[in-house]
Amino acid sequence: MTRRVGIAVGLVAVMAVSACGGGGDGDGEGNTITVWTADTLPDRVAATQAIIDRFTQETGIQVELVGVEEDQFNQTLTASAAAGDLPDVIGSIPLSSVNTLAINDLTNTDANQAVIDALGADTWNQPALELTRDGDRQLAVPSEAWSQLLYYRRDLFDAAGLPAPTTYDAIMNAARTLHTQGRVGFVGATAPGDAFTQQTFEHFALANGCEMVDQAGEITMDSPQCVAAFDFYRQLITDYSVPGAQDVDSVRSNYFAGGAAMAVWSTFLLDELAGLRDDAMPSCPECTADPRFLAGNTGIVAALQGPDGTQPAQFGEVISWTITAEADAEASQRFVQYMMSDGYVDWLAFAPEGKYPARTGSSPGAADFVDRWETLPIGVDRKAPMTELYSQDVLDALQTGPDEFSRWGFPQGQGQLIGASLGELPVPAAVAAVTSGGTDAQGAARQAADALRAIQDSLR
Secondary structure, three states: OOHHHHOOOOOOOOOOHHHOOOOOOOOOOOOEEEEEEOOOOHHHHHHHHHHHHHHHHHHOOEEEEEEOOHHHHHHHHHHHHHOOOOOOEEEEEOHHHHHHHHHOOOEOHHHHHHHHHHHOHHHEOHHHHHHOEEOOEEOOEEEEEEEEEEEEEHHHHHHHOOOOOOEHHHHHHHHHHHOEOOEEOOEOOOOOOOHHHHHHHHHHHHHOOOOOEOOOOOEOOOOHHHHHHHHHHHHHHHHHOOOOOOOHHHHHHHHHOOOEOEEEEEHHHHHHHOOOOOOOOOOOHHHOOOOOHHHHOEEEEOOEEOOOOOOOEEEEEEEEEEEEOOOOHHHHHHHHHHHOOOOHHHHHOOOHHHOEEOEOOOOOOOOHHHHHHHHOEEOOOOOEEHHHHOOHHHHHHHHHHHHHEEOOOOOOOOHHHHHHHHHHOHHHHHHHHHHOOOOOHHHHHHHHHHHHHHHHHHHO
8 A cells, every 4th residue: 555545635736747748869968858756745746856956967868857646647648648748757656557558558668678787687676577577578667665564563462472473374363362352453454445455455365375367367366265365354354353444544543543453554654653744643552652662562574374375475566667658768768777776765765664675786786775775764744764663673574575575467467457457446345345244255256256357358
């Protein structure tokens, strides 16, 4: 769950479609390129502009920055493509948007590959490269990643002698043990029509080997692995959680109030958990005296393991730059290369808690970007480095997460289906049905599979 998607309030649109348009061919010197960014919060726009100003000073290439809110991206892209007025570069876009561009032949995959080659493919996190690649086509240049995490009250687990909740059995046992008066064992998203619900359930489902499609592109949401995942989540919610539909805000509120022993949220929770944002402060009884109480007493689990899964897995989002089909390719390549090298640490510093570096180091085998990332201050109203707020095991878990990222559909080349399904959200509807008692696990899996097959048929 990105803060851009899940918490849209406060985003400022600086979009101006009339300002879009690629530059001409040339060596880049003295040219002007247009760059869209989905990082549209005013402070991030200003920070991006500061990096751009340095790039222009060093290269002579002018850059016109245009902010496009993520929920307006497809509409804006469609209008610009129809007018033949695409930008040269688009940044801060998730995998679904990367695939939308590629499906409509709006991406210069050769230019993206040229950036990767120039900086060295072996300086990137390899799963991030794989998720942004279709066969031998590099659809985007992966920049950063955020992880879906299981947060748990380490103090409560230690007091009860419970192991870290890394498996289905350990999670269920902990939820049962710690579900007491005044505190539930677990809180997670269940609201229909909410992408956060899909992200949460996908996190658990991937752990059990539940895939949306197989390698042939056939829908498999009604597989035994998926039925078991629906049943696991049904029991977790109905027996050990709070009543009513839960969304991104209520899940956070319950955990922050000390009302839940476990919760699923993204890495974007880390600054808020430490009491660094006035609009999302922890409110547990102990937090009044110590706003960092929860940060100090929370553990995280990145990858989970279900009984039917072959290996631990987790949901994660890769955020990328891409060079468009109408771009001034050379000037655009120089820009993206700069953002992934000289400007990279400043770019990550916007929100380090949600920007784990997809490029781990400046040379093969190096980890200097990851090392710098650990020291970057997080927070909004107050700031502190993660090394001051979280123990090394938490930082280590954040670093290993991207190596175990998986996603429904993208590895199987079904990006178009994923994009369409995120528009209709049949999986959250099935999750809502099974967790509210409207159907059983078999029925929820069948409901989701039938809806996805209908979406797939409409794309053919």
